[in-house]
Each structure stands twice: as C-alpha cells, then as structure tokens.
Amino acid sequence: MSSTRPAILVTAADLAPQALALLTDFDIVYAGKTPSEQDIVALCQQHDPVAIIVRYGKVGAEAIHAAPSLRVISKHGSGTDTIDKVAATARHVEVRAAVGANAAAVAEQAMALLLACAKSVPALNARMHSGHWDKATHKSVELAGRTVGLIGLGAIGQRFARMAKALDMRVIGFDPYASKVPADIEVVDLDTLWRESDAISLHCPLTDDNRGLLNRDTLARCKPGVLIVNTARGGLVDEAALLDAVRTGHVASAGLDSFAMEPMVADHPFRDEDRIILSPHIGGVTADAYVKMGLAASENLLAVLREAEVSADR
Structure with missing residues (x-):
C-alpha cells in the first residue's frame, strides 16, 4: 500500500538521525550517494515531494517542474549555487540555506590548508617517509605579521578571521554584501586586497558576477609568493591560470577543497603538482557539522511548510 504522507527528497544516501526525528510526518526518499541531475528528476516525477533537502547533485528547472507539490528546496549547507533559483522563483518555491551551520568546520579546513601551505606539511611528510631529513635546507613561511585577504565576510569568513588574528x-577583507563586519577586519576594495595580501582565502558564494574571480589578471596583481x-x-578560480601561477612560483602554494568539476577527473593536472594541496570538498564534512546542517535544513523546510499551511487556512 502506498503512503499518503507527503514526501521529502534527500539528494544523498542519509540524513542525521536528529534531523530525521523532526521529519516523522513525512516519507523520506533518498537519492543515493552520488545522484545525477536526471536521477533527481526521476525521483521528483515518481514521488512528487513537497520539499527537497539538497546535499549532493544539482536541482535544476526540470526537477523543480517535475514536482507539482514542491514548496521548498532546503540546502544542507550554505551554498545554493547547485539550485536553479530562477526556476524555483518562477514556481513560487522557496530556497533556504543552512547559513552558519558548517561555519566552524569550513573555517578550520581553510586554516588547515593555509598552515599546510605555509609550513609545507605534505611535502615534508612525504620526504620524511622517504627517509630524508631536510632541516638544514628547508625554510617555512611564518604567518605572524603577514596579511591575509578574505573574499567573503559571512559566518565562515569571520570565523576564519578570528583564527588568523590569533x-x-x-586581516583585510572584501564583501560588498556584508552588513556587520567586526572592527578588527579592515574592509578594503579588491585592488587593495590583491596588492597587499600575503595569503588569500575565498569564502564567498559562487555567482554569475564572480565566476573566475581569481584569474590570470587578478593573480598577476598579487604579491609574488602569495598563498x-x-x-x-571551484568556479571562483580559473584553474588553468592558477596552475600556471603555481608553476612559475608567482603563487608559492595553493590549498584547494573545491573544484570546477567534482569529483575531480582522473587526469586533472592539479594531481601532478606538489605545491597544490588537495582535499575532496570535505571542509564542511565533520560529524558535528553533519548534525548541525541536517537540523538546520529540516528546520528551514518545516518553517516554510508551516507558513504555507497557515496561508492556505486564511
């Protein structure tokens, strides 16, 4: 017998038990570990969900139009660039993000990558395991007294700034949309940020306006040896331009957790460059963030559905 309860589609294989406890009035449909856009469309056609929790994959116009009952798309995280917001608006479907739920996790990953770049952690580790002792020849970068430029001063950027100040x-930063910026972050324009930063860390959403923000021109304006x-x-970075800048030494090292195409293709040239430190877009993937994002995503969609129910009763 088919259920009469409304469905919620989760574009993943799981959701935190704490989040599921909030959704007991719904049938939860999982799309699997790595759902394609067409997988999501097919599940929308089959189950007509009232809400979608987006973890992996893209929710495009076809999926949105395939679910007549859809009222809300709730991101399991802060970035909504994998959701067609124009199509959602046209269908009067709200898009909500779990803003700040993974701020600590992502900021810590960014700092880990910055330290790994400055201190050559992966390279020295590999050398030690190969039997080398480079104490007499190696020189790391000392971050104290140097300038870090942050692009994006939301919850993640501000948390990273506190660690950098410690x-x-x-800390200098650029964010045309930030309304409340702590006084110890110097707000600057992009030209100043490129010119004065010894290290640059990206913490902004991807939009049509900032795609390829870090490119040949902007990298050329940076200090030689910038981190x-x-x-x-990943779309914020022109990957070919960054690779060239690393190979020439203009960029001393790069630490990347996101990429233009994910998963990274097997023959990606970043794989062969020792001074590019890679992690598989796991900045927000911690046990704590998994629960926080699941709860926030569930609470956000329930709030929208309650509002819709109240409006329908008027």
Whole structure:
C-alpha cells in the first residue's frame, strides 16, 4: 500500500538521525550517494515531494517542474549555487540555506590548508617517509605579521578571521554584501586586497558576477609568493591560470577543497603538482557539522511548510 504522507527528497544516501526525528510526518526518499541531475528528476516525477533537502547533485528547472507539490528546496549547507533559483522563483518555491551551520568546520579546513601551505606539511611528510631529513635546507613561511585577504565576510569568513588574528596576522577583507563586519577586519576594495595580501582565502558564494574571480589578471596583481586557499566554490578560480601561477612560483602554494568539476577527473593536472594541496570538498564534512546542517535544513523546510499551511487556512 502506498503512503499518503507527503514526501521529502534527500539528494544523498542519509540524513542525521536528529534531523530525521523532526521529519516523522513525512516519507523520506533518498537519492543515493552520488545522484545525477536526471536521477533527481526521476525521483521528483515518481514521488512528487513537497520539499527537497539538497546535499549532493544539482536541482535544476526540470526537477523543480517535475514536482507539482514542491514548496521548498532546503540546502544542507550554505551554498545554493547547485539550485536553479530562477526556476524555483518562477514556481513560487522557496530556497533556504543552512547559513552558519558548517561555519566552524569550513573555517578550520581553510586554516588547515593555509598552515599546510605555509609550513609545507605534505611535502615534508612525504620526504620524511622517504627517509630524508631536510632541516638544514628547508625554510617555512611564518604567518605572524603577514596579511591575509578574505573574499567573503559571512559566518565562515569571520570565523576564519578570528583564527588568523590569533596567529597575529593582519586581516583585510572584501564583501560588498556584508552588513556587520567586526572592527578588527579592515574592509578594503579588491585592488587593495590583491596588492597587499600575503595569503588569500575565498569564502564567498559562487555567482554569475564572480565566476573566475581569481584569474590570470587578478593573480598577476598579487604579491609574488602569495598563498591561495579555496574552500568555497571551484568556479571562483580559473584553474588553468592558477596552475600556471603555481608553476612559475608567482603563487608559492595553493590549498584547494573545491573544484570546477567534482569529483575531480582522473587526469586533472592539479594531481601532478606538489605545491597544490588537495582535499575532496570535505571542509564542511565533520560529524558535528553533519548534525548541525541536517537540523538546520529540516528546520528551514518545516518553517516554510508551516507558513504555507497557515496561508492556505486564511
């Protein structure tokens, strides 16, 4: 017998038990570990969900139009670039994000990548395992007293800034949309940020306006030997330009947790560059963040559905 309860589609294979406990009035449909866009469309056609919790994959216009009962798309995280917001608006479907739920996790990953770049952690580890002892020849970068430029001053950027200040770094930042910025972050324009930063960390969403923000031109304006960290979205970086800048030494090292195409293809040239430190977009993937994001995503969609129910009763 088919259920009469409304469905919620989760574009993943699981959801935190704490989040599921909030959704007992619904049938939960999982799309699997790595759902394609067409997988999501097919599940929308089959189950007509009232809500979609987006963890992996893309929710495009076809999926949105395949679910007549859809009222809300709730991101299991902060970035909504994998959701067709134009199509959602046209269908009067709300898009909500779990803003700040993974801020600690992502900021810590960004700092880990920055430290790994500055201290050559992966390279020295590999050398030690190969039997080398490079104490007489190696020189790391000391971050104290240096300037880090942050692009994006939301919850993640501000949390990263606090860690950088604890390392005695000067913190400058650019964010045309931030309304409340702590006084110890110097807000600057992009030209100043490129020119003065010893390290740059990206913490902004991907939009049509900032796609390829870090490119040949902007990298050329940076200090020689700059360190680059990206835990935001791969589309913010012109990957070919970054690779060339690393190979010439203009960028001393880069720590990347997000990429233009994910998963990274097997023959991606980043794989062969020792001074590019890679992690598989796991900045927000911790046991704590998994629960926080699941709860926030569930609470956000329930709030929208309650509002819709109240409006229907009027």
